[in-house]
Amino acid sequence: MPKYLLLKHYRGGPEPHRPVPPMDQWAPEDVEAHIAFQNHVSELLEESGEYVDAQALTPARSWVRYGGPDAAPVTTDGPHPETSDLVAGWWMIDVESHERAVELAAYVSSEPGPRGEPMYEWIAVREVMWERPRATDAA
């Protein structure tokens, strides 16, 4: 059973199919419907026995690198934060196939946006690697 991450982004990815304003500008009932849908997705995955994990990330991000011997770490928020991908959170799922992961990602993408219409948000689907080969894999 392969595991996949279904990644949601604050920004980045292909051209939006349906551009929507930031959530703080939505009607309150649309915000509620959106959040309820997120919870519904988690419940659905738990019910189907495919749930592994779900997390959300704050948008704040620091880039950090080694500063060199005896130097402090170097941090930056740039250089072009407005154009880079920014992950907002994920579901980790354990499913039969890649096809099932795509099906679930498409469902996540149908989440309601302003006026309750689907957001058509791009969801990144990434397979999680195992540590070791399967017992049958020929070396």
Place this chain on the structure above:
Amino acid sequence: MGAPPSDRRGVIDEPTRRLDEGALRALVPRVLAGLVRRGEDFDAAEDALQEALLEALRVWPEHPPREPRAWLQTVATRRLVDARRSEVARLRREEATYDAEPRPAATEEGDDTLFLLFCCCHPDLAPASQVALTLRAVGGLTTREIADAFYVPEATMAQRISRAKRALAGPPARRLDQPGDLAVVLRVLYLVYTAGHIGPPTRLDLAAEAIRLARQLTLATEEPEARGLLALMLLNHARLPARLDSDGRIVTLDRQDRGLWDTREIAEGVRVLQSALAVQRPGRYQIEAAIAALHDDAASAEETDWPQILAWYDDLVALTDDPVGQDPAAVLGRAVAVGHVLGAAAGLRETDRLGEVLGERHRWHAVRGHLHELGGDLPAAAAAYADAARRAANIAERDHLVRQAARARAAEPSTSSRLAERPH
């Protein structure tokens, strides 16, 4: 092959007071089959027995039962009673009859296993559900152990199992005796086997668990493919100790320390395979086991009997009308054998026709890397290994392929001319 466990064999080792979990698990399918046979709902009985099993794991080390099987049956029955108080009277009457029941003969134990495997591997269930249910109802494992083995939360595995059982609810689990159903059982056991060893080591060795279940199955059916599957698992499992070095790096078959191979498992595998082949009804598991046996049989990589391996691969691909579409893995395995027998170029030509089906699989690129290397074309080998590394789905294999690519790229031209010589 060990004798089937009996109640008389101690589930608790008296001096150390340690619980023999293997012996405990072996009782599970027999107790469960008994409950289902007497008319209990499969779902409810399986739940009740799981509770009894957890209770046993908790209580037995301190208070070992005199009759482990009767204990499990009584506690499971009590759970069933608790779950359906309105039917207490009826169940009490039945309980009395069971206590008086004689112990089943060995053949009946085999029937129990087969009966439950057919329930758990019902064709209507998704593979993941068949696997989970088989491990619990036939393997006698706890939900927690199964969840850990598949690296999912316990709640997820519990849900998967209860969904599977709901799908089976309704008319009492029907007895499925058609060969097609046995094929599903074999596939499920092989799935359990292949799921082993993919993550950090867990307490439960799924590959060993699959071997145990396959061994039980061979006691229950004369079908040679069941023995073929057991042989395949044993012959493959025997090599696992040599497959990774102490740092977790993959060691390819040609470089493995053959002294680490488990000769007892190989001997048993060969014996089981021979008894299956004697029936003269070959199938894919017997053929794959024969190929594994030939690898196991070579004292060194150079002594591998590639022509005979190729002959078995010819039989394997002949099992389907359209091997490229229906069994591309067999065609790919055959291409390696062709490369070793007829030369790298011939092997590569064999892989060409798989490009459309397997071109996105790391294995296809890795095999081509191997064949290019065999033929002395190191730049092409390096490129193929790099393509394979990008598509690998596990970290050890990815790292191995990156090393292969780097090694091929760094090799001197003089090395490549040496490798150009054909082995045969």
